[in-house]
Amino acid sequence: MTSRIDIATRRSFLTRGLGVVGIAAGARAVVPDFLVRTALAGDRSVSDQKILVVLQLSGGHDGLSAIVPYGDDAYAKNRQASRIPESDVLKIDDYSGLHPNLTAFKNLLDAGHFAAVQAVGYPTPNQSHFTSMDIWHLADNEARSNSTAKESRFGWIGRYCDLACKDAPNPPMAISLGTGQTPRALNGRLSPGISFSQPQSFRYLGDRGNKERAEAYGKMHETTPTGRSHALDFVTRTAIDANAASSAIRDLAGKYKTAVTYPNGSLAASLKTVAALVAGGLSTRVYYVFQGGYDTHFIQKSRHDALMAELGASVGAFQQDLASQGDAPRVLTMTFSEFGRRVTENGSQGTDHGIAGPMFLVGPGVKPGLHGEPPSLEPDRLVAGRDLQHKIDFRGVYAAVLEKWLGCPSEPVLGGTFEPVDCIA
Amino acid sequence: MKRRVSMWLGIAGAVALWAVGGLRADEPTPLQTAEEAAKKAVASEEVMQNEWNSREMARSATREIARVERSRSESAVADYRRAIEGVTAAEAAAKAARAAADGEPDAAKKTPLVETANQADAAVAAAKANLEQRLAAMHAALDRLIEDSVAGERAANELLVSENGLRDKMAESRAVELKVLEMKAASADAASVDAAKRAIFEMQAVQLWERQLWAGVQQGTLGQIIEMTDHAGRIAADAATIEPDAARKKTLEEFAQRETKGKTDAEKTNGECAAIVAKAISEIYPLRAAAMGGLTPLAPEKWDLAKARHLLVRAGFGGTPQEVKNLHAMGLYAAVDHLVDFHRQAPAPASLDVIPVPLPDPLEGKLRNAFVRGQAAGARNSIDGGQFGALRQWWIKRMVASPRPLQEKLTLFWHGHFATQQSVVQNTYILYHQNQLFREHAAGNFGGLLYGIVHDPVMIRYLDNNLNVVGHPNENLAREIMELFAMGVDQGYTEHDIREAARALTGYTYDNATGQFRYVLKSHDPGDKTIFGKTGPWTGDDLVNLLLEQPSTARFISFKLYEYFVKKDPAPEVVDKMATVLRTNQYELNPMLKNLFLSEEFYSDAAMGTQIKSPVQLVVGMLRDLGAKEATNFGQIDGMIQEMGQQLFEPPDVKGWRYGRSWISSNRVFSRYNAAATLANSVPLASGASGVDLVGLLATEECKTAEDVIQCLAKVCLAKPLNDEQRAKLVAYLGQLPPQAEWAGQKDAINAKLRNVLVLLLCTPEYQVT
Structure with missing residues (x-):
């Protein structure tokens, strides 16, 4: 808990430096780099707080092709084109095994650093990508209809950030990498979150190196006028965060050196930047990264194989890098997808939208192994005879991560009481 | 009548339904x-x-x-007047002739003079006779x-x-x-x-x-x-x-x-x-x-310049101060008609209509394919892909220059509504035709658009309906047509309706060689389907009608148009009113759009200046506001818009762009600031100049002091006035300027100075909303 207070203190220093103090001090409109570094990237001795990395698998991940129930005859019966032969499966027990391209996960499991929660979902499932994704982002079943899914509703990570540092406005407590768009999960009352696709282009160039113009730009950004709309207020808060974080992030990412070789691809690039920012001691608590392409309606197998290879290798390299920097013990990576896929294949050698799927947890902080029962493939235990029934509510996994990893009460974040799944050591 | x-x-x-209870039948x-x-x-x-x-x-x-x-009388009066003048002239001539004759002492010379005088007297008599006649004629005409x-x-x-x-x-x-x-x-x-x-x-x-x-x-x-x-x-x-x-x-x-x-x-x-x-x-x-059951119109006397600017920005992309003044001068009703009845304006110049070439001859592809597997497909893709950038730039140029800005703004709306991605479809040619479909029906009939989309090769390919055949239904198009295109998520349909609608859509495919829609009878499931409780051997065309009958369809389209043009999260009763207008007009969009753009709601404080600009709105609006329609760098502009998170023909997924806050992230704040600064300083124009011409732009405004200049620029750029503090900072930064009359003589220097302060105005949170 001490680390949380530290963040708050440092963050309020930063905020005063940017906004209110800027006027009082008068002379310096633009926050000097050293101040940002002090505020964002304190020295390593105090940067011991736990960090969560959320990895979103977009499109609806086919869990049956990741944790393969090779021991179930119904698996082979339902899957022809996308079936993974028993001989290829990386066996965990005599029922389940990992996809052959997830060797990195198998090695992490053997080292006690990998866990999977099986058959995760939520009541009255929705099979729309967008609605289901909103439900996961907002951790709220009510996100489904147009009238209630208001854009100003806050995401579960945003609500966590609001709670964890309520004395300090505008903390970049959460950073999203890999797309310029901020996921809804990050949006909180105090901060809309930081997001950037590449650290080096994350800067203002309009001053063209002209000192006077740069100063005028700073002055224009130091005020918070009154009587503004919510939209303008949102833009202003985002701009304040961006201006404050820009140079610190570029410096940390630019000077980062690692001996680990990451694979190609945007997921690996994002994870490498996360490693750089973690190693640099940034006070950010949650990082958010993406891997897309899971909506495999059409010829699933070859595409899914490639996705598993990228996922395993990227996360494997990331863990290796964290370990070599000594940060592995304070970083936990959690994956999710908006839903799983249908048990039976469709007519196009693919699978349509399903319901339950697994979540992966990676890092020395996990309680290793498989959690929860594997989803049943028996026809009479499927939803509408087609889809995997969920057995664990995803908010139980969120609750475990919030309480046992981030050290934050889950009830105010999730808006309800959910029994934490026993997956954190 | x-x-x-x-x-x-x-x-x-x-009237036949009128009840007669309580009265005798014959009364x-x-x-x-x-x-x-x-x-x-x-x-x-x-x-x-x-x-x-x-x-x-x-x-x-x-x-x-x-x-x-009247014309006879006019001539008669003129004739009589000329006759008076004739008499006067004749008398003067006679008098002179007589005097000359009387004054001549030489008898030999006198005789002809007397003769002349006599003739002149005769002429006087004739003129007088004419005068009498003319007078009589005039009297008759006047009577x-x-x-x-x-x-x-x-x-x-x-x-x-x-x-x-x-x-x-x-x-x-x-x-x-x-x-x-x-x-x-x-x-x-x-x-x-x-x-x-x-x-x-x-x-x-x-x-x-x-x-x-x-x-x-x-x-x-x-x-x-x-x-x-x-x-x-x-x-x-x-x-x-x-x-x-x-x-x-x-x-x-x-x-x-x-x-x-x-x-x-x-x-x-x-x-x-x-x-x-x-x-x-x-x-x-x-x-x-x-x-029509619509929204209450704004009182005409409340129509002012700020509202005219708001209308031009929202129902178009924006305009110069002069264009705003012109729109304001039309009055509220005529201004709305002017923008919505855009078919009355000239279309965009023909030079903008560069049609992408169709794919190479299919036979050529087949022949090559027989010898070098994959090469033909590769060649087709590279020819087609080469046109993709040109297609995006063509559209951005239209948005910037078209005299029908609402048509382009609606085309953009429909593209986001019926969202498809080039990265999936990989066929620029059919995307171009889809774009023209949206343009043609932009403010036309929503039913026409929905019909067009189930026959659209792009959508069919994007949502795998070419794989949707009898016996192997693929639900992708059926699901999205209900969830995203017509009714809205969970608004009155069931999973069963989706499965049945998928069957109705079987056999709706396209010809890859020609890029044309095809209905393949043997792939169509001819059996009965039950959709929304109605059973019949429905086809995709029937599905369109069944969808239009659903009340949620009119509401959903109204909801989405409201969010696009006004603000997020409309009150349900407002959506209901718009939907009523849409339904009473059989899904014609024009009356509903006019009702919306006239409404008090559209000009409310909650709507004006509260919309976060999309990247397209930011850039296209900036070029239009600052009079830089003649820009020539559409490749660079396209790149900027992409950097801000909006690539045309490439929305994030089938739900399209989310608009609003989704455009803003810390990264994109910088993308937006940087693009605005670059364009303001150095946009290349057809005239050969580079950078926006603020001297020219402000020529129609009165700018006596630095304060005036800042006020004018703020009025051009921002939906709401700057606060005093910001204004004071910009005035201080601008410093002294020579009198406006002298600006033309030192245009480059003044423009450079003005652009410096313009950039500061563009790179603000305030400029990101409109």
Whole structure:
């Protein structure tokens, strides 16, 4: 808990430096780099707080092709084109095994650093990508209809950030990498979150190196006028965060050196930047990264194989890098997808939208192994005879991560009481 | 008049439902009595109308006669005046000749002079004789003029009386018809009470419409009276000045006075009619809005420059201060018509219509494919892919330069609504045709768009409907058409409806070689399907109709258009009103868009200046606001828009762009600031100049001080005024400028200075909203 207070203190220093103090001090409109570094990237001795990395698998991940129930005859019966032969499966027990391209996960499991929660979902499932994704982002079943899914509703990570540092406005407590768009999960009352696709282009160039113009730009950004709309207020808060974080992030990412070789691809690039920012001691608590392409309606197998290879290798390299920097013990990576896929294949050698799927947890902080029962493939235990029934509510996994990893009460974040799944050591 | 009659028939049809409870069957109900009265009133109207028509024809004849008479009189007066001048000249010549003859002492020389003088005297006599004739002719012409003018004016005045009578008669009929409608509204059941109230508003609008119509007809009649009296009066007054006979002179003067008074009276009545027309138009719009069940229009007197700018930005992309002034000068109603009835504007210049070439010959592909597997497909993709950038730039250029900005803004809306991605479809040619479909139906009929989209090769390919065949249904298109294109997520359909709709859509595919829609009968599932509780052998075309019947469809489209044009999260009752307009107009979008752009809602504080600009809006709006439509760097501009998170033809997924806050992230704040700064400083223009020309832009504004300059720039760029603190900072940064009159002489230096401060204005949170 001490680390949380530290963040708050440092963050309020930063905020005063940017906004209110800027006027009082008068002379310096633009926050000097050293101040940002002090505020964002304190020295390593105090940067011991736990960090969560959320990895979103977009499109609806086919869990049956990741944790393969090779021991179930119904698996082979339902899957022809996308079936993974028993001989290829990386066996965990005599029922389940990992996809052959997830060797990195198998090695992490053997080292006690990998866990999977099986058959995760939520009541009255929705099979729309967008609605289901909103439900996961907002951790709220009510996100489904147009009238209630208001854009100003806050995401579960945003609500966590609001709670964890309520004395300090505008903390970049959460950073999203890999797309310029901020996921809804990050949006909180105090901060809309930081997001950037590449650290080096994350800067203002309009001053063209002209000192006077740069100063005028700073002055224009130091005020918070009154009587503004919510939209303008949102833009202003985002701009304040961006201006404050820009140079610190570029410096940390630019000077980062690692001996680990990451694979190609945007997921690996994002994870490498996360490693750089973690190693640099940034006070950010949650990082958010993406891997897309899971909506495999059409010829699933070859595409899914490639996705598993990228996922395993990227996360494997990331863990290796964290370990070599000594940060592995304070970083936990959690994956999710908006839903799983249908048990039976469709007519196009693919699978349509399903319901339950697994979540992966990676890092020395996990309680290793498989959690929860594997989803049943028996026809009479499927939803509408087609889809995997969920057995664990995803908010139980969120609750475990919030309480046992981030050290934050889950009830105010999730808006309800959910029994934490026993997956954190 | 036809319109009213057909409406009457509609009402008559509905009357059959009227209940007669409590009264003896042979005794008419009060409603039946009222209806009978209304029928009689309408019939007698027609009699009066015939009478008016014959009067109108007679009036035309007398008007023509009077016109001929006036021109004859005018010539007669002129002839008489020339005859007077002839006499005067002849007398002067005779006098001179006689004097010359009398003064000549030499007898030999005198004789011819006397002869000349005698001839001159004869000429005087002839001129006097001519004068008599001309005077007689003038008297005759003027007598007829007076007679015919009086008759013509009498006819015109009788016509006016007849018009008044017919006007009052029609007003009376409308009142009777209104009474019928009011009686029906009072007894309507809950389900039809709204429709009954709307019929009343419609009738009131018809009432006003007819009143202003008659005022307009009278203006025509009065205009002719004015012309007649003015002309005849002037001729008579002119003739009086040369009339030798005192009695006739007096008659002419009196006639001229009478005509002047007639003209003055007619002008006064004409002014009253003009006021009736103007007032009725401002009242008809709210009534028509109410009749359609729509949103309440803004009071016309609240229309100001800020609202004109708001309209130009939202129903277009923006414009220079001069363009805003022009729109404001039209008045609210005409301004909305101007933007929404964009078919009346010239289309975008033909040079913008560069059609991407179709894919290479399919036979060539097949031949090559037989020898070098994969190469043909690769060649096709690379030719097609090479056009993709050009297609995006073509569209951005249209958005920047088109004289029909709303058409482009709606095309962009439909592209986001019926979202497809080039990265999936990989066929620029068919995407171009899809884009033209959206443009063609932009403010047309939503049913047409929905029909177009189930036949659209792009959508079919994007949502795998080419794989949707009998026996192997693929639900992708069926699901999204309900969830995203027509009804909205979870709005009145079930998973079962989706599965059945997928069956209806089987066999809807496209020909890869030609890029054309194909309906493949053997792939279509001909069996019965039950969709929304209705069973039949439905096809995809039937599905469109079934979707249009769903109330949630009109609501969902209204909801999405409201969010696009006004603000996020509309009140449900506002959406309901828009949906009612859409449904009462059979899904025609034009009346609904007009109702929206006229509405108080659209100009409310909650709407103005509160929308986060999309990347396209930011850049296209900036070029239009700052008068840089002639930009030439559309490749760079396209790149900037992409960097900000909006690649045309590449929305994030089938749900399209989310708009609003989704555009803003810390990264994209910088993308937006950086693009705005670059364009302001260095956008290359067709003229050869680079950077926006603020000296030119501000030439229409008065900028005496640095304070004025900042105020003007802020007005051009921002939806709401700068606060004092920000303004003071910008004024301080701008420093001293020479007087505006001297700017043209040192344009480059002044522009550089102004652009510095412009960039600071563009790179603010305030500039990101509009």
